[in-house]
Amino acid sequence: MTETLEPGFLEDPTLPLPPRLAPILRPELPSLAEEIVAEIRRSIPEYAGPIDGPFGHVLRLGVQEGLATFVDRIAVPPGAAAKNGIENVCRKLGRIEAHEGRSMDSLQAAFRTGGQVAWRRLMKVAPRHELSSSVMSRLADAVFAYLDELVALSLHGYAEAKTHPAGAMDGRRRRLLQLILEDSAGNAMVITELAEALRWKIPERVTLVATGPGVRCAPAALDEDVLLDLAGPEPYLLIPGPLTMARKAMVRAAIPGRRLAAGLTVQPVRAADSLRWARRALDLADGGIIDDGPVVACEDHLVTLWLLSDPELIDQIARRELASLDGMTPGQRERITETLQAWLVTRGTAAEIGRHLYIHPQTVRYRMRRIEQSLGERLKDPEARFGIEAVLRATALRGRADPATGQRSGDRSA
Template identity: 50%
Template sequence: MKEVRRTIPEYAQGAGADGAAGRAEAAERPRLRLSVEQALRTFVDQISGSTDSRERRDELCRALGRAEAYEGRSLDALQAAYRTGVQVAWRRVAEVGRRQGLSPTVMSQLADALFAYIDELASLSVQGYMEARSFSADERAELRRRLLRLILERPKASRTAIARAAAEAGWSVPAEVTAVALPAQARVLRAALDDDLLAELGGGEPHLLVPGPVDAARRAALLAALPERRGAAGVTVPLPEAADSLRWARRTLDLVDAGVLDDEGLTPAEDHLLELWLLADGALLDQVARQRLAVLSRMSETQRLRLTETLGAWLETQGNAVETARRLQVHPQTVRYRLRQINEAFGDQLAEADSRFALEAVLRAGRLRRRSPSLQ
C-alpha cells in the first residue's frame, strides 16, 4: 500500500486533500487496503489448492472497478496500482525463494502464477468498471434513492446492508451525516448539487443527506442549488442516527413555516434545540400547562396574561424585581404588586426547584406558541 500511494498520485491525494474530495479519498483507503489483503489471501489459497475465498476476492475487485467509474476516473490509476503491486509482491517472493533455496523451476512457476493472478484481478476490476459505466444517470440516481431510504429505515438496517448498497450506488459511507429538509415541491437545481449527496426530491417531503456537517462552504453550495433558498438542516449525527437528524430538520422547517423561527435560508436545527424540545409534543405541553397553571384558572384572561408574563420574566431574571420591571417596561412597584399576587396563587411551588423549572419551561413554550395561531 505504501508503494502504491508513493508512486501513484491518485491514491496519494487523501493524505492532504480538503473538503468532500479529501473525505472521499480517506474513505477509499480502507477499501483498497481490504482488497489488497483479500487478494493476497486468495493467492495463497489458490496455490495451495483451495478456492474458498475467491468469491469474496472477485466482488472486492469488481467493487474497485466500480468505484473508479463512479468517481469519474479512468482505469489507468488502478491498472498502475496492480502493476506496482505485482512488482512489490514479486520482489518479496524472490527474496523468500532465495532464502529458502527454491529451484529456478519453482521460482519460474511462482512467477507465472503471480503474473497470471494479477491479470485475473485486473480483468475483474474491468468487469466492475464496465458494469458501473453501463448504468444510466437515472439508474444510478435510483440506486442512491434506495440507499437513502435504507439509511433512514426504521428499524435500522444493518451496517452490512448499508455498505453493500453504498458500494452498488458508488457512495462512500461517512461516519457522520446531516439531513436537510426541503419544502414540498421545492425547486432544486440537481446539476448544482454536490455529487456526494443523497437526494429524495419527489413526494411531499423532499430531503437530502449530506456527508459530515453543513459547514460554510457546504451551506453556500446547497443554497446555490435551491432557487427559493429555503430549507432546514438537522443536527450532524452518526450515520445510524440519520433519521433523527431528518426529523429535527423537518420540525425546524415546520416552525419556520409557522413563523415561530426566523427563516435563515437554510435554517440550522442546531441553533434552535431548545425551541424544538419545548414544542416537541403540543398535547403533552397542554397537559403540563394545565397542571402547573391551574391556580390561575379562576382569573380573567387579562389577569392571567399579566401574571404569567411577570412570572416568566421574574424566573428568567432569577428573582430580580428591578430587572423584571425593565423587561416588562413597567414600574418596579407594579412588579412587586403582581409578585404578591403570584406568591399568593402559587405558594410553595416557587420555593421548589423542580416546580420553578417546569413553570419556566411552560411559560417559554407558551410565548413561542403565541407567535403562530397554528400552534395555539
C-alpha cells in the same frame, strides 16, 4: 522594497516552482477570481445569465478553488501532498454541461479565458517582485499544464454524466438513502454492498436537510456524495459530514428560493432522528416561531425544538402547574404570567423586573403578591418551578406565530 527571487534557483527546468512564489500570488486571488468570473460571463454568451443559479455558484466556486489549489501546490515542499479540492468541482461543471445538453466547447472556452486573465495579472505582478524571465517561463508552463488538468477533470464528469443513465442510478441511490433511514441492524450488510456498488463511501457522520413539497432542484450542482429524495411530499437530502458554509451554499444554489432546515449531524444509524428534527424545525420556521433565514439550523434552536416537541404535553403541564390562575381574566393572566416569567428568568428585584418589563416597581410588587397567593409553595419546589418556567417559555414561543393563521408564511419559500 521589492522581493527578488534568485534566477539561479530555477535554471534547472526539472526543479519545481519556488514556494516563495505563493505569498506573492495569494493576495491577488480574491480580486483575480472576480475578474475571471466577470470576463467569462462577458465573453461567453452561455454563461451570461444570473450568477446566483446552480451553474453560477459552481463556476464561482470552481474559479476560487482552482486559484487557491494552484497556489497551494506551489507552497508545499517538493514531494509533499498538496490539499486539492478542485477535482470534484471540475467534474461537477462537466456534469452540469451534460445535463444542460450543451457541448464542452463553452466550458473549455471558459478555462482558456480564465487562464488568459490569470496570465495578464501575473504579467502585472512580475515587475513589482522582479521575477526573472526564467521564473515566468516556468510559471507559464505550470499555469497551462494546470488548465489542461482541470479540463480533463471536467471532461471526465461530462463523459460520466453522458454514459451513466441517471434514472437507474438515481433509483439505486434513493434505495440506499431509504435503507439508511430505516435504521435497522439487519440493513448493515445490504447498505454496505449497495454503497460499494455505487462507489459511495459510508461517512462517519451525516446531516439531513428537509425542504417543502414541489421543490425544483439542479442535481448536477450538488456534490457527488449527496443523496436525495425530492419526489415525495416531504423532500430531503442526506449530506455526509456537517453542513459547512460551502455545503450550505451548494444546497442553496441547487435548490434556490426555498426554505431549508438542517438537522443535527449524527451517526448514520441516527439519520432518521436528524431528519425528524429538520422537518420539525421547518414546520416551526413556516409557522413564524423560528426566524433564521433561508437555511434553519437545528443546532441553533435545540431548546425551542425540545419545548415544542409535544404541544399537547405542554398544554397538560400548563393545566397542572398553572391551574390556580384559571380564575383570572385573560388580560390578568397574561400580565401575571409575564411578570412570573421575568422573575423566574432574572430572579431580580422589583426594580430590576420593572425595568425589564417597562413597568413601575410597585406594580411588580403587587403582581408578585398575586403570584405568591396563587402558586404559594409551588414556587419553592424546584421541580414545579422548572415545569412552570418550561410552560411559560413554550407559550411565549408559540405566541410568535401569526394569531390569525398560526403561520407567518403560506409556503416554504425563503
